[in-house]
Amino acid sequence: MDAIRTYLTETTGLTHESLNKIILSLIIIFILWLLRLIILRIVWRQTKNVKTRYQWKRSISMIIPFIGIILVGSVWVQAFRQFGAFLGLFSAGLAIALKDPLTNLAGWFFIMFRKPFIVGDRVQIGEHAGDVIDIRLFQFTILEIGNWVEADQSTGRIIHLPNGKVFMEAQANYSTGFEFIWNEIKVTLTFESNWEKGKNILQQIINEHAEHISKDAEKEIFKASRNYMIYYHHLTPIVYTRVKDVGVQLTIRYLCNPRKRRGSENEIWQNILLQFKNHDDIQFAYPTTRFYKYGEEKN
Template sequence: MRYEQMNEIISEIMNYLYENNHTLTIIFSIGWLIITILVVTLINRLLFRYIDDISRYHALRKRVYYAFSIVYLIILWVLWARNTAYIATYIGLLSAGIAIALKDLFANIAAWFFIMIRKPFEIGQRILINDSRGDVIDIRLFQFSLMEVTDVQVGEQSTGRIVDIPNHFVFTYPTVNYTKGFMYIWNEIKVLITFESDWQLAKQKLTEIVNHHALHFTEEAAEQIKSTARKYMILYNNLTPIVYTDVKESGIELTLRYLCLPKQRRDTNNNIWEDVLKLVSDTPQIELAYPTRRHII
């Protein structure tokens, strides 16, 4: 008796599902979503196991995610295509409310398409947006992630923190890309020497130091500008390191200006300063200056 009752219950459920197309379509949609997630997870685990190159792994992981997302959307379209009238009515009733309530959500999706097509930045590049500075480590449908670095004054070193930023920020705030188009940046080091120092000798020695550390970037940068000039109007008449002279209240300021890679700013700054300190230590005619006050009695 119980067996017959169980069969009747199952038959009623199946009849209801077949009679109600919307319910069955929803169940199929959820089922395909679960299958898609499981397949993507399995593929990602296999990629992580067999691919040692982290950059290549993340690139392939993104492609798998996008490919299966497109496949799932196609499946949804096929499932719901016969219910077009129902969908149109439902969307018509809720579109205004959804547009207001999920404004940022839709803005993030639109910004994701903008990032994918226009490429204001890519994974691995260093950017600055809305006071957040770091290397792009991930780009998702609703947000992208930065490995945060400190500001220029403290060397742009990694803090170890990950910053998640909504995609629509690319429409709201200026995006500074350190390497797009031209992968080098200009860095400056200011050396202040006393008025009594031989500033001409100091300038000559500092020029030798900065050339030693940065001159090799010049040829590479010149070649890159030639290829980049087809897309961007980048004009640099002089790419070689240079030392500028200025007079300050406490002494003569010599500014070393040179090209370097964005992620090597701290290293080149350290190496040049070490050579400058050795120069000052070995050269009596050159002395570093500092703020002083003179009282005449």
């Protein structure tokens, strides 16, 4: 062993003391890596719950490096004291060179303590929207929704975003605070249709689908009002009337779960089509073009 140390000292130019510290640091890192591997293997054998596994992995990934920094730092603390001035200048230069990683690290602290979102929330950061599936020191990961897929359904793509985005982009959270969103469905009838009957039918349909959600929403708003100034005077579903160039537009407005928007639209549209099929005096409007020849009477 002494021969190996002597060889390494002559080859690298390091002192025996520095070489011992390097070896000890590598041993500490190896032991901590092995400890992390053993703990995760035990967890993987004990449970198949995805959420439990993720929580253990994330906790270990934060605790082990922190312990490693303390242990390795204690090995080199004396050397740090001897090169204090050099380390000060080096740290300043490093802070400039690593501006983005440090910003991401600050973003991680902001996410952990301010909690603009947590794992499981549906969020939109800038142009990217999706469900948060992981939060790490320098980036967080979302399972993308929208884009080329309609009605906020998953695209299947995983997007990694730097934590510093929370300081530069607006964050929309679909889940935290108020767990419902307002959705609208536009139904346009011809001017010749009995739009009043059509409106009553739409109101009955939306009441059957969404009226129970209004009661749950009242409780959610009461909880959210403890942290945010959120209030609504009317939470019940409603149908608005508006005249458009092609006919009478009836807009259904109702509360729904963000993850069930497409499903709720599907059920409502099916009911609308089935109900309107039984009424000859209600017709859907669509853009049309009419042509008249010069000299012919208009009917």
